[in-house]
Every structure is written in structure tokens, then in C-alpha cells.
Amino acid sequence: xxxxxxxxxxxxxxxxxxxxxxxxxxxxxxxxxxxxxxxxxxxxxxxxxxxxxxxxxxxxxxxxxxxxxxxxxxxxxxxxxxxxxxxxxxxxxxxxxxxxxxxxxxxx
Amino acid sequence: xxxxxxxxxxxxxxxxxxxxxxxxxxxxxxxxxxxxxxxxxxxxxxxxxxxxxxxxxxxxxxxxxxxxxxxxxxxxxxx
Numbered sequence: 395x396x397x398x399x400x401x402x403x404x405x406x407x408x409x410x411x412x413x414x415x416x417x418x419x420x421x422x423x424x425x426x427x428x429x430x431x432x433x434x435x436x437x438x439x440x441x442x443x444x445x446x447x448x449x450x451x452x453x454x455x456x457x458x459x460x461x462x463x464x465x466x467x468x469x470x471x472x473x474x475x476x477x478x479x480x481x482x483x484x485x486x487x488x489x490x491x492x493x494x495x496x497x498x499x500x501x502x
Numbered sequence: 503x504x505x506x507x508x509x510x511x512x513x514x515x516x517x518x519x520x521x522x523x524x525x526x527x528x529x530x531x532x533x534x535x536x537x538x539x540x541x542x543x544x545x546x547x548x549x550x551x552x553x554x555x556x557x558x559x560x561x562x563x564x565x566x567x568x569x570x571x572x573x574x575x576x577x578x579x580x581x
Contacts, residue, residue, distance in 0.1 A: 398572060410568040413558065415550070416576055424553045440552035453546035455537035456573055464573050467537065471545040471569040475560065478541055478568075492570050499568050 395430055397489050399437050405489075408496040409473075414441040417448050417463045456482070470495040545569075 398405070398412055405412050414437070416423065423441040431437045444450040444464075451457040451464035458465055468486040470479035479495035539545075549559040563569050 410570055411563055412570045414572050414574055416574040420551050427553050440554045442550040442552050444550055450548040455539055463576055466575055467573045469571040473565055473568055475545050475564050477539055477543050477545050496568050
């Protein structure tokens with residue numbers, strides 16, 4: 395999350411909107427965002443809350459039924475709404491692959 | 503006679519061990535799910551509330567911006 399915050403200008407430059415997303419409630423995410431970036435009173439990109447229905451984590455196929463929450467993954471979606479890049483597991487923490495995918499899209 | 507008893511004992515011990523291993527494997531939590539989606543698929547639309555007080559839909563970015571969705575396990579966890 396902090397890595398995205400550090401690189402947010404790169405993503406903005408690549409005409410990309412970044413969202414963090416989890417199954418937490420909005421107040422919990424707000425507090426987390428403020429904890430991660432206390433100097434700016436929150437991250438400079440919004441965090442989405444899939445708290446009520448856990449529908450989006452299910453739609454994207456990363457919901458863990460046994461545990462009741464999603465797993466770590468990053469999806470890069472182009473302007474036509476098509477998925478261009480997927481990263482799952484611990485490597486998804488590093489935003490550089492996602493950024494690369496976005497800058498490729500910009501060149502098109 | 504003693505040999506027979508030893509053999510039987512060994513057999514029982516082995517089967518108990520095998521059973522124990524089987525149950526411990528069942529108790530292990532399932533691996534993290536792998537998404538059914540792949541590059542080139544249409545991204546499922548969503549409408550969700552966000553920390554900035556707004557509600558966002560994927561469809562509102564169509565033709566305007568790329569979108570990066572970074573899914574996190576739970577708030578206050580690493581990454």
C-alpha cells in the first residue's frame with residue numbers, strides 16, 4: 395500500500411486510477427489509510443470497501459471461503475474494461491509490474 | 503511367537519502413523535484461491551463505497567482511465 399503511495403505520480407502519469415480494496419468496513423479502511431500516511435492524513439488514493447456482500451472478491455475469484463476474506467492480488471484493467479495483467483500472492487505487493495503494465499497501455 | 507507380536511505391533515504403529523498424517527493434512531487450511539480470470543477477460547464491474555466518501559464503479563472509468571485494483575487481505579496487514 396505504501397509502495398503505491400510512493401509511486402502514485404507514476405500511475406497518474408500513466409492515466410491510471412489506483413484503488414486499494416479489501417473486505418473491511420469503510421471506517422476501518424479510513425483508519426488504516428491514515429495510519430499508513432499520517433503526514434497527509436490518509437493515502438492519496440481511495441480504498442474501496444467490499445464489506446457488505448464480499449461480492450467483488452468473489453467476482454474476481456480471490457475469495458477464500460474458509461477464512462472469509464480475500465487473498466492478495468493485483469488486477470490491471472485497461473480503458474476498455476479488459477483485464478491486462480494479474481498478479482497473485484506475495485509478489486502482488488510490489489507495484490512495479492502493475493506500473494509497467496500501465497505504462498505499456500499508455501503507449502498504445 | 504515374539505516375532506509375530508512384534509510384527510503385529512509394528513503394523514499397528516504404522517497404520518496409526520498413516521492415519522495421523524492423513525488427518526493432519528485434512529486439518530491444513532486450503533491454499534489461497536487462484537482466480538478464474540485471466541488477462542484478456544472483461545473485468546467484472548463493481549460499485550463500492552470508498553474512504554473518500556464517494557462511491558466508485560468500474561464502468562465510470564471506461565474510455566477514460568486504466569484502473570489498478572490492489573486487493574488486500576485485511577486492513578492493517580502488510581503490503
